[in-house]
Amino acid sequence: MLLNSHNEHNGAVEVDEVEIEVHNNPGGGVGLQPERQTVLEKLKGLSFLRQQDAITSKDCTHSGSDQRVPDETQINPNLSCGPFDATMEDKTSFDECSHGNAEVLQIITDLQKRTEALEKKLIGSDKEILSLREIFKDSGRKVQQLEYIVDELQFKLDSSLAHLGNMCNTLATPSIFLIGGYNGVTWLSSLDSFSPEKDAVLGLTPMSSPRSYASAAVLDGHIFAFGGGDGMSWYNTVECYSSRNNEWTECPSMNQKKGSLAGICLNEKIYAIGGGDGNEFYSEVEIFDPYLGKWICSPSMLTSRFALAASGLNGVIYTSGGYDGNMYLKSAERYDPREGFWVRLPSMSTRRGSHTLTVLGDTLSVIFSDTSDLFLGR
Template identity: 30%
Template sequence: MDETYYDVNNNNCSFISQTATSPPPNTAIDNTFGESPCKRARFSNDSNDLHWLNSNVRLILSNDEEMIISRRILSNYSNYFKCLFSSQFNDSKLDFYRIRIVNSTDLHYLLTIPRAFENGIKPELSLQRAIQLIEPAAYLQIDIALDYLTDVICQQLNYNNIIRIFHLSLLYHTHLAFRVWQAILNQFQMLVNSNEYLNLNEDELIFLLTDKNLNIRSQDEKRIVENWRRHHNSLNSANLAKFSLMNFARKVMPDSTKYEVIRNRQPRNAIIAFGGWSSRGVAQKIEIFNTRCDRWQTCTFNYEIPTIKRAYHGNEIVDDKLIIFGGFGGNSHYQTTLLFDLKKKDWKWGKNMHDCRCYVSSVQFKDSQGSTSIFACGGMNGTNRLNTVERYDVEKDMWTECSSMAFHRSDGANTLIGGKVMSVGGFDGRNFHSNAELYDPNTNQWQMLGRGMRTRRTGCSAVTIMDQVCLVVGGFNGSKRLDSAEMYDLREGIWHPMPLMHCGRSNYGISVIDNHIIHVAGGFDGQATTKENERLDLRVRHWQALPDLNEPKSALRLLHLNDHSFLDDLFNIPDDFDLVNEW
């Protein structure tokens, strides 16, 4: 019989990979979500208890392997041993215990994981090894190891392994099962495209179809049910057949405008139309574009909000903050900053800019340290067109003046290209610009771009497509509102013409999704503010007309919000939708 002494002060441990075999009993399923056991462990001050915990215990493990370990370290890291040693049963005082489903290699590794984190070391672990260790970690209730193993597994999920790992996690660790289930909801479209979803059982598929967060295209819902039923025999799909019969297309819903669906679902991403100028002055409605059904809907911020009646303003979402700065309120030109925390759902005033700025353009920049700041360029202070630039540090809530541009620009466009801020187009009070400048945040210097756009543009907008490519759309050239667009490739130094929009417009909102879908909405078409909405798919180089905004507006800002909990508040789709779940 092999015998191993475990030294609690030894941090240098090497292991031989070994697979745990026997499944744990039901009591091995983890249901604890508390703080780290390293913090949670508490010991009595009684000298007898301290002496008892400081003693060693002999563990007889699988294959008759033995380890001699301190009771204190076992109690500190394992809820299983903590309960065993602290109970009032006679077994608590035994000198040895037999644990048949855990081998010495796995136990040695599991006890080393929390020790490594205590010493600032992150253990390296493969997906296969993490899966092997889940069973003994769950059986012994080593929480800090379970948390780490869960992270390792969830970081390496893909459509090939996600369903198998979900079924395994149901046996051992409910927190892992929950996280894998969330990943299945998020990645379900990939499971559909690869037909891996056919490995789900009937109840699992029904639960997925009833979940509002299921990431699935409306046009695929009915096909998924039909394919699953064809793949499985009629006995195994009877409930699914009844469920789909009673729930498909029972009533008119936004998601069912084109296809039969089970229910309305939460979009994974959305576009928010914020602020702007309408026929009645500053726009009051905040609208959100549902990317599942291609429809704008009015949303209400049910929170105590300071005045947000702004047009020609700057708007950015950084981390969990919606940041609004500058703009025009009908009578006043603003230099104020408003911050809305998307998680805490509260507003506060930020520090003022150095200048009042309406017709301002802005862009986000992330430095080498991962800190995000916002550049606000040009604009108008109520009297003069500006060439000044300010940088907003989001963490410090501080505006700092930067080097000024060579040209005064109001209603210009900003974007990020090649790690530098590009300011392009705009109006200086006399001239409409076609030129562009590049700003290097590391040197605080501007330089002119070698070649200007093909067309003079003010009231235009720009988006970054890739690090080296940007797109500038629409605007006003001094004579008419433009329906043209241009793409600039920094590697070539050339502006390329792009397909024409359906509607010439200036001072509209723009947003990009997935680096190839460009949405534009609203603006001024030369006659009036418009509510027309369209998008460009760069893969097919084609503009597609979409349903209109709910009200015409110009000088608005479009913000893209992706996979964020705040989408629940904006769409307000109930979890308990009127589904028929009984048959």
């Protein structure tokens, strides 16, 4: 019997050749037959184990791990074991190793997914932080703008309060009001108050529209401005100014559009006298009754008068001068509401228009100017 026990390339004894030789020499000794059978069985088991070791080594090499087979799994060569038992134990170890590797791979995959999700959340958080920073910066700019606006409004409020205080102080004294007019360039809607006592002019709230060649009268502490024009058209509109509120209010309009008319307040009524529209010159008189809230007609003058002067004294209305469409007049007339008609008066010494008729004591004074002098008469 020849045994090649040092053939490492094959990794096992040629067990089949041994079996053939045993069968060919059945009579090689009766006492050696059990011993040969035992050796044969051991050789089979050793060959099988080496084959399994080779398979396990290859699998471990491919998986990249140098795992050493635990001592408990090694077969004691002194123990008799069958090839089936060795195969089942090695297969169980292999299955356990494969199962463990699959669990590790699954854990790694889960960790990678969680890492990717955290990275995405981190990127989103960074974007949100940048957005919040921009919002914070923009809010800071808006706060600065609001602070600037508040300071500006506070300054305007302080100025308005100071102006209101000055206005109240000025209006508390007897004042002359300058309403509208024309400055040679612009038709004016302005309202100014002049205090002779303080020798100060105070600008007040202007009218709603420019108004020149208008007339004005005071009724119940309110200033009424009516008629006039803006150089393009004549008005029949009326505005009322309240010194308490420093504001203008629209009032009922007159029946006719007219300018260069005269206006006075008598017996708690406003009289709009004469005037014209540039083409016609009126002798008509309109009365505004605040209790009726409208303008009503009154007896007309004896003569048409444009750019006339009028004043009231002792409950009687006086008119003088003006333009009748042909010439300037020096005539005068009066109207007593108790009589209900007009009466002609002695004429002035000079023809005049756009002049002023005012009361001084119990005397009417006529003031006019031209390029040469200032005339004062009674």
